[in-house]
Amino acid sequence: MSKLIPRRVIDTLRNNVDIALDIAGIDCTIYIPTTTSLNTNEGNDIFEQPSDLTYVSYSGMCFIAWNLNKYRLRKIGIYTEDELPMLIWLPNKATALEGSEIGTEVDVDIIQRSYISVEPEFIPNNVTDVTEYELVDLKIKGTHDSVLVKAYKGVPRRIERE
Secondary structure, three states, X not given: OOOOOOHHHHHHHHHHHHHHHHHHOEEEEEEEEOHHHHHHOOOOHHHOOHHHOOEEEEEEEEEEEOOOOHHHHHHOOOOOOOOOOEEEEOOOEEEEOOOOOXXXXXXXXXXXXXXXXXXXXXXXXOOOOOOEEEEEEEEEEXXXXXXXXXXXXXXXXXXXXX
């Protein structure tokens, strides 16, 4: 932990992100892969299918920036050619939907290869009819090693091959 920013300040800023998501966010279900399933499927690379991983689910709020342009993406360090990904902000705490902590709010550590599921009513008309979005990259705003705000690059989740 960095000594540049006191822990109380970091916790307060993270709490402010959660408050902002409660005000302006939309309901979503967050699926985080288990460490065991990540380790057993580590070598599959492109041959991995979504059903190969085991996920733990949480209920929370998210904010999705659906329509981004290249200039806004460059400001946060994402350089694209033809694709325009979406940015997703997720909470630091979410309600557990399974396991021994069902119904309690817990700290979540959202990692790459997690995905979210959003109700179709919240998806704009100009976006495809996909309701699940995988988190493929993490963009951190912070100082030194103190993570203050995390934004995720999201893409439509891959579907099962027949």
